[in-house]
Amino acid sequence: NAGVTQTPKFQVLKTGQSMTLQCAQDMNHEYMSWYRQDPGMGLRLIHYSVGAGITDQGEVPNGYNVSRSTTEDFPLRLLSAAPSQTSVYFCASSYSEGSGNTIYFGEGSWLTVV
């Protein structure tokens, strides 16, 4: 049981490049989400999904794209990277049924845009 797996762990991008942060979970969780963590800002919700084929925007969705074609995977795409997207990104998942269930987090992806 691997839990929530994020890749890559570290990435340096040039402004204007695109990339995809991968997130996979093997717990059959319906709910998956992406957060970014910046100093003094806590974790801000980018996008989330309550099941395959269903996604919705969070607090800071601009510049990011997501899709959920399978229950297991929830990739986050940066379409044209900007220095303001330098951050630590966390993927999280949980069961939706009985929403008090524990939220499981990946280990984080450190992204630097130069």
Added chain:
Amino acid sequence: AQTVTQSQPEMSVQEAETVTLSCTYDTSESDYYLFWYKQPPSRQMILVIRQEAYKQQNATENRFSVNFQKAAKSFSLKISDSQLGDAAMYFCAYRSAHSGKIIFGKGTRLHILP
């Protein structure tokens, strides 16, 4: 839209003493869940305690307990007999029972003084 506010960016407490971290939230929903997460320097997100909004009884987990005041929309965390290992960033989180969306406060950095 729901919001979560942690008004104390940093706090310090003497080892073995008791400390309370504050969290307030704003929502128009009646059904939701609240969480406290701990993030040590490793950046791992660790569940400390959770509370269902429909339960009047305050949740407890060993040295950790909450004071949940639904009418006041307040959810504070009390740590008793503070230990050096409690030093971390603590995040308060709100989960909508309707949308499943989870949002976090900006965090409180807790220092434990030996």
